[in-house]
Structure formats: C-alpha cells, structure tokens
Amino acid sequence: MSAVSETHDNHHHDHAGHGYGDNSKLYIHIFRDDLGSKVGMWLFLFTEVLLFGGLFFLYFGYRVADPQAFHDAALNLDVMLGAVNTIVLLTSSLTMVLAIVAIQRDSVKLSLFYLAVTIACALTFLVNKYFEWSAKIHHGIYPGSDHVAEMPQGEISFFGLYYLMTGLHTFHVIVGAIIIAVCMVFIVKKHINKDKYIILENSGLYWHLVDLIWIFLFPLFYLLH
Amino acid sequence: MSDVSIDINKSSREIQEENHNKGEYTTFYDVKTKYKGILSWLLTTDHKRIGLMYLYSLMGFFLVGLTLAFLMRFEMLTPGPTIMDAQEYNSAFTLHGVIMVFLFIIPGIPAVFGNFIMPMQLGAEDVSFPRLNLMSYHLYLIGGFMALGSLIFGGTAIDTGWTFYVPYSLRTGADVILPLMAAFILGFSSILTGLNFVVTMHRMKVKGMGMFDMPLFSWGLYATAWIQVIATPVIGITIVLVVLERAFNFGIFDPALGGDPVLMQHLFWIYSHPAVYIMILPAFGVMSDVIATFSRRQIYGYKAMAISMMAIVFVGYMVWAHHMFTSGMSDFARAMFSFFTFLVGVPTGVKIFNWLATLWRGSIKITVPMFFSLASIFLFSIGGLTGLVLGALSTDVHLHDTYFVVAHFHYVILGGILTMFFAAFHYWFPKMFGRMYNQKVAMFGAIMYFIGVNVLYFPMFIMGYQGMPRRYYDYLPEFQIYHVISTVGSWILITAILTMIINLFYAIKNGRVEKGNYWEAMTMEWEDSPSPPPLLNFEKTPVFRHGPYDYPDFSDEKIEEAK
Amino acid sequence: MSNHAELHEEEHHEEHPGYGFYTAIWIGLIALTGLTVAIAGVDMGMYTVPLALLIACIKSMLVLNYFMHVKFDNILVKVFAAGCGVIIALVIIFLGFDVFIGGS
Incomplete structure (x- = not known):
C-alpha cells in the first residue's frame, strides 16, 4: 500500500476519472480505496483456493482409499518435467514481484521487462505441459480411453484427478498470462503508474496463487515414487 | 419527486445539497442518468436500482416455483395419477427445488434488501464495487433464464432432484447439463455479491461506526457473505465435475470407473448445508431489526447476537454430513457430525432467547412486519427443533427421506425465511418506494399465511413419521387424509402469498405517499435518509450519532410509574 | 490527496523490500524444490508424504508472506x-x- 492510498472516507470525491458507469458525466462519484480492492482480491483468491480445494478433498479421499494404485500410476509421470515447471513458475513469481518493485520506483521499462519475462515463463510452462500431455495421450492415457478403462480402478481415479487438477491449473495459467498482458498495456498507457498500481498488485496476487497451487500439485502427483 | 433541472457541470453531491437547501431533492427514481428508459435500469451501478431489479426478477422466478409447487401438491391429492405422470412429477419437484433454492431463497434477502438497505444502514453511498454488483445481477439473470430454458426447451426436464446425486445424474436421459450450468453461474453471482458485501462492511462504514455499531441486519448479511465466499466455490467445482464426468467419463464419481458417489455427496453438502445458513442468517438479521423497532427497545445482548451469527457460520460449516447418515459413512464420522449438529443449536438458541428477552417489557406494536417476526419465531422453532430430531442418529435412520424431512425443511424455509422475506418487504416498503401499502389487507394476508403454512406442513410431520417417503409419486390410501389436508393448506398459503404480493405491487404506484421515517426506527437508513432515498442515499454526508437501537428506555419509566 | 495523509496512518508499513530481498527468497524456494525432489528418491516409508507436504507448506509460507506480501499487509x-x-x-x-x- 502506498502513501496515496485512501482509507475509507465518504467526504472525498475526485472530480476526475471514472465514476458511476451509467452517469459518468453527470454524477462524478469516485473515491479510491486500495485496501478495499486488495481485500476484495484476497476474498476472490479464497474462492479460487476452495475451488481447487474440492479437488484436493477428492484427491485425499481416493488416495487414502488406494495408496498403492496412486503410487503405481504416478510412475507414468515425468519428475523432470514437473520439476522444470516448478522452477519456471517460481521464477515467474519472482519476476512478477520485481515488476511491482520496479513500478514503485518508477522504472517503467524495467517493470515492462519483468512482466514480459513472466509471460515468457507462462508460455514455457504451457509448452512443457503440451509435451507432457501429448506424450500421455499418445500412450492412450486420457479420460475415457480404452487403455485407461482397463486399468485398476484406483489408477483411473488418479489419472482423472491428474487431468482435472493440472487442467484447471493450466487454465489459470492461461488466464493469468492474459491478465499480465493487459497490465502491460495499462502500464504503457499510464493507467498503472508509480502512484496507482493496485491493479498490478492484484494481478500479482492472482499469479502467485497459480504458483502456490502448483507447489502442492507437484509433490502430490509427481513425487510419489 | 420533483423534477429538478440539472446542471451538467455539478457533481451529484452539489446538486443534492443545493436542492436540500431549497427544501427538495431528487429521488433515485427521478434522477437523470446517462442511459434512458429500460437501460437506465439494466446498466445502472446504483445499488438501490440493482436491489429493485433483483426484487422484480426474484418475484418472477418465485411465481414459477410457486406454480410448480401448486401442481405437485395438486397431484398428491389422490393416489395414482391425478394431473400428471410420474416422469413429469419428478421433473416438477426437481425444478421446484432448483428454482426455489438457487433462484429465489439463496439470493433472496441479501440480493434484494441487502443491496438496497445495507449500504444505507452503514451510512455509505454505495457498495465497494458497484460494477461488480451489476455484473452479479447480470449473471443472476443469465443463470435464471438458463434454468427456465431447460424447463421450456430441454426435452425431458431434469429429474434428479435438486441434489443431482450420482450415479443417477450421470445416467438419466433428462437434460442435466443446462440446469447444472445455470446453477454454476448462479453460484458465481452469489460469490460476487458476498465478496462485495464483506468488503463494503469493512471499508464503507460511516466515520466513527465500528463493526459492533452496525445494525444486526448488516451483521446477518456479513455472516452470510462469508458463507457465500467460502462455501459456494465447492458446489461450483462439484457441478463442473458432474458435467465433465457425464460428458467424458473421468472416473471421478462414476462407481463403474472406481469413483465414489459418497465423496460426491460430501462435496455437494459442504456447500449445500451452509447454503441453508446463507438463507437463514439474513432472515435473523431482519428479525432483529424488526423486533427492536416495534418493541422500542435496545436489542437484548447485541454483541451475543452478532457473535452467535459468526458462530453459526463456522460451526454450521462443519456439519454438512448430517445429510448423509444413511449413505454408508463410517460410524465415527456419523457420531462426530451428529455432535456438531447439536452444537449449532446453541447459537441459534441464544438468538431465540434474545429476541424474546427484547420483547420483554418492550412497548410492543403489532404491525405487519412485527406479526411476521413473531410468527417466524414460532414456525422457525418448530423447524429448528425437528431438525434436532433428524440430527440424532437413531431417529434419523427412521425418518430419513420421509415427509418428516420435507416438513422440517419447509418449516425452516417458509416459516423462518420466507416469512422474514415478507417481513422485510413490508418493513422497508415505505423506505424503498416512499409509499404505504394497505395494512389491513397485508395483515389479513399475513394471518392467512401463518394458517396456511401450518395446515400445509404439519400433516407432513405425521405422515412422514408413519413412513410416507418423500419424492414418491404414488402412495398408500392410508396417507390420503394427510395429503388432502396438506393440499388444502397449499391453497390457503398460495392465496395468502398472492394477496400480499398484489397488495404490495398495487401500492408501489397507488399507495399513500409516506416520505419520512415511517416506523420511527433508529437505524441510519430510516433516520438520516428521506424515502425514497436520493441517488447518493443521503442528502448530506451522514454523521454517526448513536447505536442502531438506542431507544429511550421505556421500561425504567414504567417501573418508576408503577412505584 | 495530501490532506488525507493523517488518515492512512494505519495503513503505513515499513518500506517495501527491494530486488535483492526477493531474489534471496527465490533462491530459497528453488533450493527447497531441489530438496523435495532429492528426498522423493529416497525411500523413507511412511515419512515420505508428510515430509513432501511439509516442504510444500514451507514453500507456500514463503510465497504467501513475501511474494504475496501478507507479512507486510x-x-x-x-x-x-x-x-x-x-x-x-x-x-x-x-x-x-x-x-x-x-x-x-
């Protein structure tokens, strides 16, 4: 939170900027509440955590029911690919936070550079995932395939969860990359600047959450040997 | 409602203050906006207009659900087919459940009265994220029309019951995907409302007002908003998984592929039990405000009331599996969940006692909202106490999936929540529209409603106890007498509801004009703002002067007089 | 906006950490990733899973507290x-x- 952030204060009305969407000309009604936006973002992140939480609950249930099947099925996953993706995501988290530091210090170009690196990391992650999944699908391991249907039931659950959890996570990576790209546009257009960077901070929170979930997915799926 | 000319270069606050000095103001209905006509409603970010749009849409969906209920009850008048066949009956009770739960009672009080009243109770001009608020309404509309669409265009309408348990929901030929996606979108809408309210109540309170200075209606919404945020995502993922399982055979829930249907039930109830508290907590809030206003007393044990709501949130989150006592859980889990179920009774009991203690020595005035509140304490107590009968393991085995459960649930929902929805409607009606309804007709409707609920649902306790299973299309002749009484009760209830709704909607345009603090309440939305409110809710930025229920203490005076 | 300075007393916190600090956290996270991969190769029976999850928890605490700024919030x-x-x-x-x- 910077020095310009506003605490809640009903008296304060800026006569510039956007206000009520439906009457922006007539009724200018704006006050900034950066802490409020941030708390809102955190609440949204909790809903995301609980969305994944449902899948983690299922993982917990099925793994306790048949640990051996999970162990056997996990042998099909490539630890190296998983580890590389972990490092890629951790690095992207670092560059994300550095981009915020840069914008706080008014280094616009440096900030843009760090965000570009973050997106590059996201793309690397996706390419990596593409190779990982296409290898699996090539071996006939995908939901509903005949090969999977012949497996022991615990392993079917494992691969079901594997595709669902990493799939949902990958979806979040794609969304996060798009959000970061939008942030870059905002920085170029000076909507995000030294005094007003709550959008970048909130996008950063989202991106770190994507990282956070992967930190748990990695040992739960790849490190069962 | 004067039409004031507007200078384009002035801020709304300047205009309002000028008009105030002239002794007049522009209500939010008459204010000129960027968009004209219907768009000035559909694209508004004003929390009051959004609240009213929710009101009209909710009432529309409610009438659809009510029609389905009427048809179902009519079908049960005689054994065997009466007006529909078995498949239609399955679809009717499913759609009745889906529409009433997801489209009416869950958004219910928070979306309508929460949106309209809560920011005013805090002395705020709007919610924290007005545009998110509008988006939440749009999602609600989309979800609503998808649910209705499946009723009209979906071929065989969904017949799984609103619980859509696997494996039946994976195998049925009926249209499952569209209504489930509707429920997913409605969940999103609910999350956004909850998120918005939590932030609003932390960040938008007028200067000087602390968390424990908020009216209890706002506290009820705060507790509700937390459940919306922490529980709704779980139903979201459950719905997605059922849809994916149906489409691609992931092997997550399908027992043929090693899935565990009991885990699906766990996930479903992790949301759907707290959802009951999403429905009831705002009702508790309305009850507290109404009882304090019409007893002219400080609510008894204000802090205990606020804290007990939060206690209900967190204990209530941990009792979901009491819906699954006969699903084959472990005995230890059944015992634990039964124990916690009884524990929820404690904060709920605190609330009931505190309301009664507030009435004690109060200067009670029986108005329509007050009548509803008193009726609600009675009906909700029946619903709540029979809930304990179902929460006990041994009795639940006997009563599970019988009409006893149906009666318990509807005593809670209609007795506890719908009554308070109508109480809130009658209580804040003069605030929202600046007009007054016919109180005699409303009181007649309210009394009919009370009779109707009891005649409709009490026989269900008896036939449920005797073994009449729920969701059955047909029944043995020995149950017919109860079904007949119950169906007659449904006619009384529906007549009462229609009477009240027509009375209220007639008064929106034709009621007597009432501009001020009609009930002489002490909360900010009544005291500091005219009715109907101006665009920014208050003519001047309000000042926090006293707690929400600082009524002069009549009881002491009376004691003195008596001496 | 300067006239509101006194209002945000409660929201002030110590200066933002700099580039070096975050890089150090990142090195720690990478090291923990290496550790958890290395440990997974060793058979420790029933301790394998809790240990992997413990490391994941430490990593997530680092991300939450520093990258996501909770410690300073x-x-x-x-x-x-x-x-x-x-x-x-x-x-x-x-x-x-x-x-x-x-x-x-």
Whole structure:
C-alpha cells in the first residue's frame, strides 16, 4: 500500500476519472480505496483456493482409499518435467514481484521487462505441459480411453484427478498470462503508474496463487515414487 | 419527486445539497442518468436500482416455483395419477427445488434488501464495487433464464432432484447439463455479491461506526457473505465435475470407473448445508431489526447476537454430513457430525432467547412486519427443533427421506425465511418506494399465511413419521387424509402469498405517499435518509450519532410509574 | 490527496523490500524444490508424504508472506488468509472422519 492510498472516507470525491458507469458525466462519484480492492482480491483468491480445494478433498479421499494404485500410476509421470515447471513458475513469481518493485520506483521499462519475462515463463510452462500431455495421450492415457478403462480402478481415479487438477491449473495459467498482458498495456498507457498500481498488485496476487497451487500439485502427483 | 433541472457541470453531491437547501431533492427514481428508459435500469451501478431489479426478477422466478409447487401438491391429492405422470412429477419437484433454492431463497434477502438497505444502514453511498454488483445481477439473470430454458426447451426436464446425486445424474436421459450450468453461474453471482458485501462492511462504514455499531441486519448479511465466499466455490467445482464426468467419463464419481458417489455427496453438502445458513442468517438479521423497532427497545445482548451469527457460520460449516447418515459413512464420522449438529443449536438458541428477552417489557406494536417476526419465531422453532430430531442418529435412520424431512425443511424455509422475506418487504416498503401499502389487507394476508403454512406442513410431520417417503409419486390410501389436508393448506398459503404480493405491487404506484421515517426506527437508513432515498442515499454526508437501537428506555419509566 | 495523509496512518508499513530481498527468497524456494525432489528418491516409508507436504507448506509460507506480501499487509488480510487456511484444514480433518475410519 502506498502513501496515496485512501482509507475509507465518504467526504472525498475526485472530480476526475471514472465514476458511476451509467452517469459518468453527470454524477462524478469516485473515491479510491486500495485496501478495499486488495481485500476484495484476497476474498476472490479464497474462492479460487476452495475451488481447487474440492479437488484436493477428492484427491485425499481416493488416495487414502488406494495408496498403492496412486503410487503405481504416478510412475507414468515425468519428475523432470514437473520439476522444470516448478522452477519456471517460481521464477515467474519472482519476476512478477520485481515488476511491482520496479513500478514503485518508477522504472517503467524495467517493470515492462519483468512482466514480459513472466509471460515468457507462462508460455514455457504451457509448452512443457503440451509435451507432457501429448506424450500421455499418445500412450492412450486420457479420460475415457480404452487403455485407461482397463486399468485398476484406483489408477483411473488418479489419472482423472491428474487431468482435472493440472487442467484447471493450466487454465489459470492461461488466464493469468492474459491478465499480465493487459497490465502491460495499462502500464504503457499510464493507467498503472508509480502512484496507482493496485491493479498490478492484484494481478500479482492472482499469479502467485497459480504458483502456490502448483507447489502442492507437484509433490502430490509427481513425487510419489 | 420533483423534477429538478440539472446542471451538467455539478457533481451529484452539489446538486443534492443545493436542492436540500431549497427544501427538495431528487429521488433515485427521478434522477437523470446517462442511459434512458429500460437501460437506465439494466446498466445502472446504483445499488438501490440493482436491489429493485433483483426484487422484480426474484418475484418472477418465485411465481414459477410457486406454480410448480401448486401442481405437485395438486397431484398428491389422490393416489395414482391425478394431473400428471410420474416422469413429469419428478421433473416438477426437481425444478421446484432448483428454482426455489438457487433462484429465489439463496439470493433472496441479501440480493434484494441487502443491496438496497445495507449500504444505507452503514451510512455509505454505495457498495465497494458497484460494477461488480451489476455484473452479479447480470449473471443472476443469465443463470435464471438458463434454468427456465431447460424447463421450456430441454426435452425431458431434469429429474434428479435438486441434489443431482450420482450415479443417477450421470445416467438419466433428462437434460442435466443446462440446469447444472445455470446453477454454476448462479453460484458465481452469489460469490460476487458476498465478496462485495464483506468488503463494503469493512471499508464503507460511516466515520466513527465500528463493526459492533452496525445494525444486526448488516451483521446477518456479513455472516452470510462469508458463507457465500467460502462455501459456494465447492458446489461450483462439484457441478463442473458432474458435467465433465457425464460428458467424458473421468472416473471421478462414476462407481463403474472406481469413483465414489459418497465423496460426491460430501462435496455437494459442504456447500449445500451452509447454503441453508446463507438463507437463514439474513432472515435473523431482519428479525432483529424488526423486533427492536416495534418493541422500542435496545436489542437484548447485541454483541451475543452478532457473535452467535459468526458462530453459526463456522460451526454450521462443519456439519454438512448430517445429510448423509444413511449413505454408508463410517460410524465415527456419523457420531462426530451428529455432535456438531447439536452444537449449532446453541447459537441459534441464544438468538431465540434474545429476541424474546427484547420483547420483554418492550412497548410492543403489532404491525405487519412485527406479526411476521413473531410468527417466524414460532414456525422457525418448530423447524429448528425437528431438525434436532433428524440430527440424532437413531431417529434419523427412521425418518430419513420421509415427509418428516420435507416438513422440517419447509418449516425452516417458509416459516423462518420466507416469512422474514415478507417481513422485510413490508418493513422497508415505505423506505424503498416512499409509499404505504394497505395494512389491513397485508395483515389479513399475513394471518392467512401463518394458517396456511401450518395446515400445509404439519400433516407432513405425521405422515412422514408413519413412513410416507418423500419424492414418491404414488402412495398408500392410508396417507390420503394427510395429503388432502396438506393440499388444502397449499391453497390457503398460495392465496395468502398472492394477496400480499398484489397488495404490495398495487401500492408501489397507488399507495399513500409516506416520505419520512415511517416506523420511527433508529437505524441510519430510516433516520438520516428521506424515502425514497436520493441517488447518493443521503442528502448530506451522514454523521454517526448513536447505536442502531438506542431507544429511550421505556421500561425504567414504567417501573418508576408503577412505584 | 495530501490532506488525507493523517488518515492512512494505519495503513503505513515499513518500506517495501527491494530486488535483492526477493531474489534471496527465490533462491530459497528453488533450493527447497531441489530438496523435495532429492528426498522423493529416497525411500523413507511412511515419512515420505508428510515430509513432501511439509516442504510444500514451507514453500507456500514463503510465497504467501513475501511474494504475496501478507507479512507486510493490513491485519484484515492476515486474519482473512489465516481463516481460509483454517477452514480448509478443518474440512480435510472432518472429511478424514469418514475417509480414514472406513466403517462400510
């Protein structure tokens, strides 16, 4: 939170900027509440955590029911690919936070550079995932395939969860990359600047959450040997 | 409602203050906006207009659900087919459940009265994220029309019951995907409302007002908003998984592929039990405000009331599996969940006692909202106490999936929540529209409603106890007498509801004009703002002067007089 | 906006950490990743899973506290984040009543 952030204060009305969407000309009604936006973002992140939480609950249930099947099925996953993706995501988290530091210090170009690196990391992650999944699908391991249907039931659950959890996570990576790209546009257009960077901070929170979930997915799926 | 000319270069606050000095103001209905006509409603970010749009849409969906209920009850008048066949009956009770739960009672009080009243109770001009608020309404509309669409265009309408348990929901030929996606979108809408309210109540309170200075209606919404945020995502993922399982055979829930249907039930109830508290907590809030206003007393044990709501949130989150006592859980889990179920009774009991203690020595005035509140304490107590009968393991085995459960649930929902929805409607009606309804007709409707609920649902306790299973299309002749009484009760209830709704909607345009603090309440939305409110809710930025229920203490005076 | 300076006293916190500080956290995270991969190769019987999860928890605490700034944030954010963690933990424990102690 910077020095310009506003605490809640009903008296304060800026006569510039956007206000009520439906009457922006007539009724200018704006006050900034950066802490409020941030708390809102955190609440949204909790809903995301609980969305994944449902899948983690299922993982917990099925793994306790048949640990051996999970162990056997996990042998099909490539630890190296998983580890590389972990490092890629951790690095992207670092560059994300550095981009915020840069914008706080008014280094616009440096900030843009760090965000570009973050997106590059996201793309690397996706390419990596593409190779990982296409290898699996090539071996006939995908939901509903005949090969999977012949497996022991615990392993079917494992691969079901594997595709669902990493799939949902990958979806979040794609969304996060798009959000970061939008942030870059905002920085170029000076909507995000030294005094007003709550959008970048909130996008950063989202991106770190994507990282956070992967930190748990990695040992739960790849490190069962 | 004067039409004031507007200078384009002035801020709304300047205009309002000028008009105030002239002794007049522009209500939010008459204010000129960027968009004209219907768009000035559909694209508004004003929390009051959004609240009213929710009101009209909710009432529309409610009438659809009510029609389905009427048809179902009519079908049960005689054994065997009466007006529909078995498949239609399955679809009717499913759609009745889906529409009433997801489209009416869950958004219910928070979306309508929460949106309209809560920011005013805090002395705020709007919610924290007005545009998110509008988006939440749009999602609600989309979800609503998808649910209705499946009723009209979906071929065989969904017949799984609103619980859509696997494996039946994976195998049925009926249209499952569209209504489930509707429920997913409605969940999103609910999350956004909850998120918005939590932030609003932390960040938008007028200067000087602390968390424990908020009216209890706002506290009820705060507790509700937390459940919306922490529980709704779980139903979201459950719905997605059922849809994916149906489409691609992931092997997550399908027992043929090693899935565990009991885990699906766990996930479903992790949301759907707290959802009951999403429905009831705002009702508790309305009850507290109404009882304090019409007893002219400080609510008894204000802090205990606020804290007990939060206690209900967190204990209530941990009792979901009491819906699954006969699903084959472990005995230890059944015992634990039964124990916690009884524990929820404690904060709920605190609330009931505190309301009664507030009435004690109060200067009670029986108005329509007050009548509803008193009726609600009675009906909700029946619903709540029979809930304990179902929460006990041994009795639940006997009563599970019988009409006893149906009666318990509807005593809670209609007795506890719908009554308070109508109480809130009658209580804040003069605030929202600046007009007054016919109180005699409303009181007649309210009394009919009370009779109707009891005649409709009490026989269900008896036939449920005797073994009449729920969701059955047909029944043995020995149950017919109860079904007949119950169906007659449904006619009384529906007549009462229609009477009240027509009375209220007639008064929106034709009621007597009432501009001020009609009930002489002490909360900010009544005291500091005219009715109907101006665009920014208050003519001047309000000042926090006293707690929400600082009524002069009549009881002491009376004691003195008596001496 | 300067006239509101006195209002944000409560939201002030110590200076933002710099580039070097975050890079150090990142090195720690990479090291922990290496550790968890290395440990996974060693057979430690029943301790393997708890150990992997413990390392994951340490890593997530680092990300939460520093990258996501919780350590420096308003008390509201801290309480919310802790509450969310508690709820997930409780649900898993309660689910465990059924899942672990299989009766049927």
